[in-house]
Amino acid sequence: MxxxxxxxxxxxxxxxxxxxxxxxxxxxxxxxxxxxxxxxxxxxxxxxxxxxxxxxxxxxxxxxxxRAGPIQTTGRALDIAVRDQGWIAVQSADGSEAYTRNGSLKISENGLLQTTSGQTLVGDGGPIAIPPDTTVMVAGDGTVSTISTDFKPGPANVLGRIKLVNPDPKGLVRGDDGLFRQLSGTPAENDPAVRVVDGALEGSNxxxxxxxxxxxxxxxxxxxxxxxxxxxxxxxxxxxxxxxxx
Structure with a gap:
């Protein structure tokens, strides 16, 4: 028994x-x-x-x-979706680098580009600061630029590029905060082949x-x-x- x-x-x-x-x-x-x-x-x-x-x-x-989820068009300038494989690098609460597919972005009270969950996006040279009274645009390679809304529109001002990575999925682990990290604990290398779609979000798979x-x-x-x-x-x-x- x-x-x-x-x-x-x-x-x-x-x-x-x-x-x-x-x-x-x-x-x-x-x-x-x-x-x-x-x-x-x-x-x-x-x-x-x-x-x-x-x-x-x-x-x-x-x-x-x-597997990638469906991409849904929103028309919002601060919404981006990663096309096919790849991840958006963010700074987690403990200061380490983590990765997410949630491309719903916002501008914090301090002018930093963040996800709507509050994680600051990692750029090529650190966090990306957005000046006030500007319109934000994100290119397909993750380049963030702005155009002033106070004066006559002029050339776009490039602020930086969002860090987009594509590490081996077998080396990623999900944390309690829902973000993914590398098992080795080291930051992933920037991958210029990763592309994003502006004005859209990726749904759940x-x-x-x-x-x-x-x-x-x-x-x-x-x-x-x-x-x-x-x-x-x-x-x-x-x-x-x-x-x-x-």
Missing amino acids: DRLVYTAMTGARHVMEQQATVANNLSNATTTGFRAQLDTFRAVPVVSEGLQTRAFVVDSTVGADM VNPVDSMVNMISLARQFEMQMSLLKNAENNAAKATQILALS
């Missing part, structure tokens, strides 16, 4: 963890630039004196679905229909594990009755 209980318990616990991941993905189905989280598990055979007919479920690695189907499938798997635990309880009760008769 104990063997069956522990085997079914590991399966049920990890099914619940998968349900939590699917629920988190589903709640971010409309989050700009969100990458769906993927759980990976593996079966480990239980080594014993008998036949290796049992296996426990253990965590393997937690990754992310790196979560498919709500697939997530709902996955949740139903996981619920059925959890019920199966609970049935195994119920069978173990019944077997123990029957064994107790037989021993009492003898």
Whole structure:
């Protein structure tokens, strides 16, 4: 009985963890630039004196679905979407460099170009400062320029270039703040091949229909594990009755 209980318990616990991941993905189905989280598990055979007919479920690695989401046109000058592969470099709360696909930008009270979540964008020469009373434009290569709105329009004033990177997806890990970082901890190199689309945002790559189907499938798997635990309880009760008769 104990063997069956522990085997079914590991399966049920990890099914619940998968349900939590699917629920988190589903709640971010409309989050700009969100990458769906993927759980990976593996079966480990239980080594014993008998036949290796049992296996426990253990965590393997937690990754992310790196497929690009749909690009939606907004017409807003401070909205940019990364085309195909690539990331926008930002400065996280602890000062380290992190990466995001959320290109919804704003100008902070101090005049710095930031994401709407409050992370300052990293430029070629550091943070990009936007002067007041100007119209901001972002080119396809990430170059940020402005035109004054106080006087007669003149030539654009180039302020800098947003750092766009394209590191190996296998070397990226998602942090608790939702931003991605390199496993090595070192900043990624600037990639001039990464392009952005202005006046647009990238949507989440979560498919709500697939997530709902996955949740139903996981619920059925959890019920199966609970049935195994119920069978173990019944077997123990029957064994107790037989021993009492003898």
